[in-house]
Amino acid sequence: MKNKIYKTMDDAVADIPDGVTIFSPGFGGVGVPRNLLAALNRQGAKDLTGVSNNAGTVDEHVDIGTLVEAGQMKKMICAFTAATHPSQVTPFTKMYNDGEIDAELVPQGTLAERLRCAAAGIGGFYTPTSVGTELAEGKEHREFNGRMHVLELPLPGDYGLIRAWKADTAGNLVFRLTQRNFNPLMAMAATVTIVEVENDIVEAGELDPDLIHVAGIYVDRLVRIPEDGIWV
Amino acid sequence: MAEKVKLERQAMCDRLAMEFQDGWIVNLGVGMPTLCSNYSDSSREIINHAENGVIGYGPLAKEGEEDRHLVNAGGQKVTPLPGMACVHHADSFMMIRGGMIDVTVMGAYEVSENGDFANWRIPSRKGGGIGGAMDLAAGAKRVFIAMEHTTRDGATKVLKKCTLPITAPGVVKMLVTDLGLFEITPQGFKLLEHAPGWSPEEIQEQTEAKLIIPDDLKEFRFRS
Structure with missing residues (x-):
């Protein structure tokens, strides 16, 4: 069996080059691959595109916002490109307003399904989400059963940074409660999937x-x- | 006439929660709508769904009893209930788009008389915060909105037509504001219940859209 176990977070991200697309899962601070993100921050890869639910939070924790703040990200694809409350100014908000970083705003369910689509080898899907809004402008529209849908395309990525609860040496993963969120989708949609595990990695x-x-x-x-x- | 009062946020959310029916699967948005979960009625079973893939969770966790792996859509630590299930994000939104959610309650900047609402972008600020709002608006069986009737500057948020970019067209079924409870009918906003001390004419003055005032208009119902 191929050895998948790396000794350190730094070893596991050492070969990530500039310019690739990185998946960063997590929701509400749970299931965020903070150790791998910290290692990628130390490693210094730049001109990265990030896919994440948000572009970083106002708290002190390491998240994708740490890489944004360090100038490693050139673009974010996420469900929030502005905080829901204007008082929450993140590093991303400042850089986005100043034109120092690019962004694509995607409804959260569409983001999840685009990841699933990339993993599943499906060329695209039609969804009623965003029909009649600004976000649907310019997208292909098609009616099914009397309801309008828009075409959305898969969202593949080069490296998926994943946080799991348990793993075995074969790479099988188990998540706990709401830690799961985007983790399985990003693990399955990435070309190279790198996982930080909360428990000892057990034998296959x-x-x-x-x-x-x-x-x-x-x-x-x-x-x-x-x-x-x-x-945490 | 009773003393004129504006409704507290908890009373507003209580009133929407009173509309939840036994067995409903309910998705509460971040912020004010989470207050709906403080209203309980032992005669009904409500199943909470959060967009991060947890179905059947319980009340907020008390300090010291938090589980670091269990949060609601607002990232608040919640407690498990017997029968709770967790799924990944695509499955969670499969439930949303697939019509499993009986009602979603969201906040809004504006609601219009044709059931449009706006809650994700203010054009003067770059970017937007959609989260799961567009999927929920498109997929849930009913959309209820809880919001203040006017902005801090006194401008009405209950409109003929939304001025901000909308989240979804024609989906809002019920609206509660600090002035009353409204149903969105094919003819427009129907005032069902008024805040204590407020006459229909006074509520109309705070509203751009033309209100339908039914003969059986009631005073706002508070939790008993």
Whole structure:
């Protein structure tokens, strides 16, 4: 069996080049690959495109916003390009307003389905989401069963940074509660999938095959989060 | 006439929650709508759905009892209930677009008499915050809105036509503001209940759209 285990977060992201697309899952601060993002921040790759629910938060935690603030991102594809409240000014907000970073705003369910589509090898899909709004302008429209839909295209990525609860040496992954969010979709849609794991990585065969959320064939690299890593 | 009062946010959300029917799957938006979960009625079972893929979660977790892996759509730590299930984001929005959600409650900047609403972008600010709002608006069986009737500057938010970019056309079924409860009918806003001390004429003065005032107009219903 191919060895997927890397010793450190830095080793696991060492070869990520400039200019690629990075998936960064997480929602409400849960399931964010903070250790891998911190390592990528140290590694210094730049001109990256990020796919994430948001472009970073106002809190002090390491997230995709850390890379935005460091000038490593040239574009963000996310469901929030402005905070819901004007008082929440993030590093992204400032840079976006100043024209220092590009962005594409995507409804959250469309973002999830575009990722699923990329993983599933499907050329696109029609959704009623955004019909009749600014976001649908310029998109192909088509009516199905009397209802208008817009065409949305897959969203593939080069590197998926993933946070899982459990993993085995075959790369099979298990998530806990709302940690799952975008993680399985991004793990399956990325060309190279790198996972930080909260528990010791167990031998193949020790996880129940019926309870696995992402099959190991999607997973390329696994790193156990060290005790002094970023946990919350 | 009773003393004129504007409704508190909790009373507004209580009133929408009173409309939830037994067995409904309910999605509460971030901010004010989460207050709907503070209203409980033991005669009904409500199943909470959050866009991050948790179905059947319970009340907010008390300090010291939080689980770092369990949050609602606002990122607040919540508690598990028996029967709770977790899915990934595409499955969560499959439920939303697929018509599994009986009602979604959202905040808004504006609502118009044809059921359009706006809650994601203010043109004077670059970018927008959509989150799951467009998917929920397009997919949920009903959209309820909770918002103040006017802006801080006193401009009405209850309009003939939205001035801001809309989130979805023609989907709002019910609106609660600090002045009353409104149903959006094919003919426009119908005032169902007025805040204490407010006459229909006074509410109309705060509203751009023409209100339908039914003969059986009632005073606002508070939790008992």
